[in-house]
Amino acid sequence: MTVGGAADKQPNAQLNSWFVRSGWSKGELARQVNRRARQLGAHHVSTDTSRVRRWLDGEQPREPIPRILSELFSERFGCVVPVEDLGLRPAHQPPAGGDVDLPWAGPQTVEMISEFSRSDLMLGRRGFLGASLALSAGPALIEPMQRWLVPTSPSGAGGAGGSAAGPGPGHPGTRPSRLSEQELELLESTTVMFRQWDNQCGGGLRRKAVVGQLHEVTDLLQESHPEAVGRRLYRVTADLAALAGWMSYDVGLQPTAQKYMVLALHAAKEAGDRPLGAFILSSMSRQMIHLDRPEDALELIHLAQYGSRDTATATTQAMLYALEARAYANMGQVNKCHRAVRAAEDTFTDTRPGEDPSWISFFNEAELHAENAHSYRDLAYVAGRSPAYASLAHPVMEKAVEGFRGDTVHQRAFALNLVGLASVHLLEREPEAAAECTRQAMAVATRIRSERVNTRIRKTTRTAVRDFGDLPAVVELGELISRELPEVAETA
Incomplete structure (x- = not known):
C-alpha cells in the first residue's frame, strides 16, 4: 500500500492544477511514478490510474510518492515544484539545506563523492536521483554555499582544507604517493579532453565516462599523498564533479x-x-536561471565574485559579470543589467587566454556576445515581449551565431545561439527567419546529445506555432520537429 489516511479529504486543487497543465494522462503519470520508483529502489510502489485519481481527489500518498511527483513536475516545467506546492505532505521535513548542507571536510567530501558517483554508475538509469535526492533552492541552497568562504580550521589533518596532505578515509598515511608527475598530468589532460567532448557532443554521450573517471580519482584520494599532490587531486576531482554536474544539467537531470x-x-x-x-x-547560477530562480542565481554569482575577487583571471571575472546581467535581466532590473553587461565587456578587453585555466576556455568573444544577447532577450520577455529590448538583442545574438559558425568544438553553443536568435526573430515578429534559424539548430541537434538544446528547440517551435501557426514555413517547422524531435515522456 502507498496510501495515507483519507479522512476529511477534499479535492487537491494544487495537484490538479499542475496535472492539467502538464498535459499528461493519469495513466502516463502513473507509469512515470512507477518507473521513477524502480530507479529509487522502491519496488513496493505500484501505481495505476485509479490511484492517481484518488490523489487528485485529495488522498495523501506516502513517501516516496510526494518526492517523486515533485521531481517529475519540476522536470516537466523547468522550475522547482516543491512537495508543498503540490498540496502534499512530505513524510518528514528535511533539515535546512537538505541534500546540499554537507560537512566541509576533506575525508567526508571524498567519501560522499565516491558514494554518489558509485550509485550513479550502478543504477545507470535515466532520472537517477539517489536515495533521497531533491532540488534545493532559496535559503536552503544559499546558506550552505556561503560556508565556502569560511576559512578551513587549522586543526584538520593538514594540506588543502585539512586533508589533502593527510591520509584518506581508512588509511594510516604511511604509504608514499604512488602517483608520478606524468600520471597526474594525464589525469588533468583527460579532464580537459572530457570538457572538449562535452562542448562538441553534448552531455548525453560521455556523462557516464566522466562519472567513472571521477569515481576512480576519489579512490586515489583515499590514499596518502604529499600536500601538493593532494591539492592537485582535489582540483581534478572538483573539475570532474563540476563537469559531471554540468553534463547532468545538460541532459535534464x-x-x-x-x-x-x-x-x-x-x-x-x-x-x-x-x-x-x-x-x-x-x-x-546558470541552473537557477534555467529553473526560473533568478534571485538565487544572483546570490550565487555575488558569492562567486566575492570569493574570487583577488584571484580570478579577467576572463573568469567577465563571465561572472555576464551571468550577473542574466540574473538581473530575469528579475527585470534594467539598469543593473545594463551595468553588468558593460562591466563584462570592459573586463573582457583585459583577457589573456594564456593565463586562463582550461575550464574557462569556452568563454571566448562569441560566448560573451551570447550571454549579453540573452540578457537583452530575457529583458524583452520580462518587459512583455518588448520590441526595444529585442532590437538590442538582435545584432549581438547575430555576432554570437557567426562567432560559433564553423567552430567544430563548440557545437552545442552554436545550436543554443541559433535557437536564441530564432526567439529574437519571434519577438520581432519575423516568423520565417525564426523558422530558418530553428531548422539550422535542428540540424546541429541531430549530431549531438543535449536535452537542453532539444527542449529549447521544442519550446521555440511551440511559440512559433502558437503565434504564427498559419504560415507555411512555421507549419513545416512544426511538422519537422514533431517527426524528428518529438516530446519525450520523461526528461533524459
Whole structure:
C-alpha cells in the first residue's frame, strides 16, 4: 500500500492544477511514478490510474510518492515544484539545506563523492536521483554555499582544507604517493579532453565516462599523498564533479546536477582553488536561471565574485559579470543589467587566454556576445515581449551565431545561439527567419546529445506555432520537429 489516511479529504486543487497543465494522462503519470520508483529502489510502489485519481481527489500518498511527483513536475516545467506546492505532505521535513548542507571536510567530501558517483554508475538509469535526492533552492541552497568562504580550521589533518596532505578515509598515511608527475598530468589532460567532448557532443554521450573517471580519482584520494599532490587531486576531482554536474544539467537531470556541483565546490575548497570554486558557483547560477530562480542565481554569482575577487583571471571575472546581467535581466532590473553587461565587456578587453585555466576556455568573444544577447532577450520577455529590448538583442545574438559558425568544438553553443536568435526573430515578429534559424539548430541537434538544446528547440517551435501557426514555413517547422524531435515522456 502507498496510501495515507483519507479522512476529511477534499479535492487537491494544487495537484490538479499542475496535472492539467502538464498535459499528461493519469495513466502516463502513473507509469512515470512507477518507473521513477524502480530507479529509487522502491519496488513496493505500484501505481495505476485509479490511484492517481484518488490523489487528485485529495488522498495523501506516502513517501516516496510526494518526492517523486515533485521531481517529475519540476522536470516537466523547468522550475522547482516543491512537495508543498503540490498540496502534499512530505513524510518528514528535511533539515535546512537538505541534500546540499554537507560537512566541509576533506575525508567526508571524498567519501560522499565516491558514494554518489558509485550509485550513479550502478543504477545507470535515466532520472537517477539517489536515495533521497531533491532540488534545493532559496535559503536552503544559499546558506550552505556561503560556508565556502569560511576559512578551513587549522586543526584538520593538514594540506588543502585539512586533508589533502593527510591520509584518506581508512588509511594510516604511511604509504608514499604512488602517483608520478606524468600520471597526474594525464589525469588533468583527460579532464580537459572530457570538457572538449562535452562542448562538441553534448552531455548525453560521455556523462557516464566522466562519472567513472571521477569515481576512480576519489579512490586515489583515499590514499596518502604529499600536500601538493593532494591539492592537485582535489582540483581534478572538483573539475570532474563540476563537469559531471554540468553534463547532468545538460541532459535534464536537475537534482543530480545540483548534487554534483555542490560536491565539486567542496572539492574545490579542499584544493584551495577559489577561481574554480567561483566557476562552479556560476554553473549553479546558470541552473537557477534555467529553473526560473533568478534571485538565487544572483546570490550565487555575488558569492562567486566575492570569493574570487583577488584571484580570478579577467576572463573568469567577465563571465561572472555576464551571468550577473542574466540574473538581473530575469528579475527585470534594467539598469543593473545594463551595468553588468558593460562591466563584462570592459573586463573582457583585459583577457589573456594564456593565463586562463582550461575550464574557462569556452568563454571566448562569441560566448560573451551570447550571454549579453540573452540578457537583452530575457529583458524583452520580462518587459512583455518588448520590441526595444529585442532590437538590442538582435545584432549581438547575430555576432554570437557567426562567432560559433564553423567552430567544430563548440557545437552545442552554436545550436543554443541559433535557437536564441530564432526567439529574437519571434519577438520581432519575423516568423520565417525564426523558422530558418530553428531548422539550422535542428540540424546541429541531430549530431549531438543535449536535452537542453532539444527542449529549447521544442519550446521555440511551440511559440512559433502558437503565434504564427498559419504560415507555411512555421507549419513545416512544426511538422519537422514533431517527426524528428518529438516530446519525450520523461526528461533524459
